[in-house]
Amino acid sequence: MTTSTARFRSWYRPMRGRRPDEPHRTATPLELFFDLCFVVAVAQASNSLHHDLAENHLGHALVSYLTVFFAIWWAWMNFTWFASAYDTDDDVYRVTTLVQIAGALILAAGVPRAFTDADFTTITYGYVVMRLGTIVNWLRAAAANPDRRDTAIAYAVGVGVVQLGWLLRLALPDGWGMPAFLVLALADVLVPVVAEQRGKTGWHPHHIAERYQLFTLIVLGEAILSISVAIQGGVDAGNPELWGLAAAGMVIVFALWWLYFDRPGQLPPSRLRGSLFWGYGHYLIFAAIAAVGAGLAVAVDHDLHAAHVSGRTAGYTVAVPVAVFLVALWALHLRWKRGLGLVLFPIASVLALVTPWLPAPVPALAALLFILVAVTLVLRHRQATDVPG
Structure with missing residues (x-):
């Protein structure tokens, strides 16, 4: 193996699926760093819920908290299950993960406005940034795994279409915000259901x-x-x-x-x-x-x-x-x-x-x-x- 080839492989590796029976598989430092950045988002949601409840805005508190926490949880969960199956730890994967972390921080910054003003603009931008990194990773997985290519492409297309829907939701009148959220949230959680029918992802x-x-x-x-x-x-x-x-x-x-x-x-x-x-x-x-x-x-x-x-x-x-x-x-x-x-x-x-x-x-x-x-x-x-x- 030449030096240039070795350098290229450390920078970019084919994103082949990891073995679901791989011994001694534990969380990586990158995953722990990812979780650490989510601490901010969880803290913002919990703190905003506390203030709404203390002011006796019970209905507003419940709806705002459940919607905001959905964005936090769903973004974290999709990264976690993908990483379990395809984490290559090459430089490109690290960069896309850092992009997703940046999206998590943007999302966290938008939590207070989502509670106080029902303004989900910043949260939506952060969420979409995170999911763009997910699309890139699924396309890489599709290129490197012919046997699961249909599954990976279904994920990439499904995630991309739903993200377009989240962006279009920002242009809707205020009265349509919650119905649109429910439809898009349902579409988001159905993406894995549909994609996995084409072939099971090999998570650990x-x-x-x-x-x-x-x-x-x-x-x-x-x-x-x-x-x-x-x-x-x-x-x-x-x-x-x-x-x-x-x-x-x-x-x-x-x-x-x-x-x-x-x-x-x-x-x-x-x-x-x-x-x-x-x-x-x-x-x-x-x-x-x-x-x-x-x-x-x-x-x-x-x-x-x-x-x-x-x-x-x-x-x-x-x-x-x-x-x-x-x-x-x-x-x-x-x-x-x-x-x-x-x-x-x-x-x-x-x-x-x-x-x-x-x-x-x-x-x-x-x-x-x-x-x-x-x-x-x-x-x-x-x-x-x-x-x-």
């Missing part, structure tokens, strides 16, 4: 599971930040009640971490329908965890008399996302359990929605999650020590 199950675990840690970090704010508020205001709230919030976040990572070996199903359900269903888990952080911040504002909501409403800002998390986690990871394990999480989600009616909603929710973790530990221990007779 252990790598995907690790990437989802890492993003779970990112959104948990937003909740940890809210606890830190609660402690700071207790120190600054001399309010001892905030110390108890901070302790309860810490138990809630620790419990969410424990419940999600109780079975770290959970892998996405290999069949298309199961993998899509698993991958798409995590939208609820990610959005719910980040919303828990916003809810804890609202609870702090309420105790400081800085929020325009009742104590019960403040309790629901934490209880509702916790209930969504429990149901989503059960649907994705725990439906196969039998006996008490089958109904434990749905029952806990219902009880979580009752806690705002109690005198101390957040501590009551923390106690409920503590009990849930304890019961799951007992059940797991019994399952491990149960020897068939």
Whole structure:
């Protein structure tokens, strides 16, 4: 091999599919850097949700948060699954990934205006920049993989058409914005469904599971930040009640971490329908965890008399996302359990929605999650020590 050939191969390699059974496949430094930049977008969404909820703009908060978080989650998810199948780590791939990171930062910068003014212009531009990088990568994959060329071209064409739709949406009258968003979001999530019918992409199950675990840690970090704010508020205001709230919030976040990572070996199903359900269903888990952080911040504002909501409403800002998390986690990871394990999480989600009616909603929710973790530990221990007779 000549020196010029070696240099060319380090700059550009054919984007051939990686083996789905490749040993020791872990997240790369580039993927971790990509995730780090998404911290900004998640923080912007959580912070904007917190302020909307504290001002009692509940309907606006819910719609704005779910739409903004969709853009964040969908952009992250598409990069993650593509990288699992085709990451070549050559210079061209690194450049296209950095372009996508730039799009993520543009998207994050547009989050506040999307909440306050329903202006999705900046978010749309950032989202389209990210997806242009995705189109380039799919075209590279089509050129280097004849056996999966139809799949890659379907992705490239589908993504490109939908991005044109997002840009045209900006020219629509204000009243058409939300219906157009729903249509385009549905079109976006259908692109993988249609493309994968032409041939399954060879993603790595252990790598995907690790990437989802890492993003779970990112959104948990937003909740940890809210606890830190609660402690700071207790120190600054001399309010001892905030110390108890901070302790309860810490138990809630620790419990969410424990419940999600109780079975770290959970892998996405290999069949298309199961993998899509698993991958798409995590939208609820990610959005719910980040919303828990916003809810804890609202609870702090309420105790400081800085929020325009009742104590019960403040309790629901934490209880509702916790209930969504429990149901989503059960649907994705725990439906196969039998006996008490089958109904434990749905029952806990219902009880979580009752806690705002109690005198101390957040501590009551923390106690409920503590009990849930304890019961799951007992059940797991019994399952491990149960020897068939």
